[in-house]
Amino acid sequence: MMTSHSIKRLAAACVVFTGISLSQSALAAGCLSASPLSIERKAAAHAGVISQAARQYSIDRELIQAVIAVESCFNQRAVSPAGAQGLMQLMPATAERFGVSDSFNAKQNILAGARYLQWLLKRFNGNLRYAVAGYNAGEGRIDQYGGIPPFKETQNYVKHVIAIYSRLAPEKAVTPKNTIANGTVYFPYAPLKKPANTSRQVSAGQSTATQVYQPAPLKPLTAKPGRQGIDYMRKHAPHLFRQ
The missing domain is CATH 1.10.530.10 (Lysozyme)
Structure with a gap:
């Protein structure tokens, strides 16, 4: 014992x-x-x-x-x-x-x-x-x-x-990272530069055709951001959200 x-x-x-x-x-x-x-x-x-x-x-x-x-x-x-x-x-x-x-x-x-x-x-x-x-x-x-x-x-x-x-x-x-938005990587959070629509006249025999610049199709987002990420971006990049 x-x-x-x-x-x-x-x-x-x-x-x-x-x-x-x-x-x-x-x-x-x-x-x-x-x-x-x-x-x-x-x-x-x-x-x-x-x-x-x-x-x-x-x-x-x-x-x-x-x-x-x-x-x-x-x-x-x-x-x-x-x-x-x-x-x-x-x-x-x-x-x-x-x-x-x-x-x-x-x-x-x-x-x-x-x-x-x-x-x-x-x-x-x-x-x-x-x-x-x-x-x-x-x-x-x-x-x-x-x-x-x-x-x-x-x-x-x-x-x-x-x-x-x-x-x-x-x-x-929660740290800022490179963020994918509309297929474009940008850092830090800043407005995406949108290409201006431009027109030009092209002669084709007797007719004239107008060509309008078309941006490339948007790439799909790689992942849905979490709630915390959305709140962070809303605070630091309010211009990305509708008022």
Whole structure:
């Protein structure tokens, strides 16, 4: 029969074991549905370093928090089965790439993770979803598949990071992108230039024909914009909507 002391020792051993083998999703389970206030409280111990990283690498503090929330749920000693370590789950090769000597050092880990995020955002021309997917699967996979790879883990990872980021900073999570309207790509939101109708007289024997310029047929929209996108465009491009 086990004594209470033995049970406590066994429980402690299980905690140590799970600390080095829990999957990423299990580690982050406590953060995926957490409220913004709860995440801010979890991040409080590292708030100074997170703010420093945000300033130093010109990325949103809330984005760093969202990545940490999904990667480790702010568990500084987290280690994934694949060997990723620390708050932002740096792989050994990534840690070496960004000059990290101790991935369990919160400051080194966060600064390197933020620097990698900045690099990915530049690499993918500001495409947040591609950058987040690249953080999880590696930038090479984004190139290989021409976008977010068809891995359930990566697709869920992107969904969770964007969801938490949107809860923490809804006004920042919606970013202007190249928008397709009437088949023409334009950026930023600006009135489309409409070609002026021009007429010219063409002689054909005894008769005269008038040719009127006809614009090319409009290309179909690639996708129906979401409610949030419509509200954003209405705010920033009111000239595109009927008064």
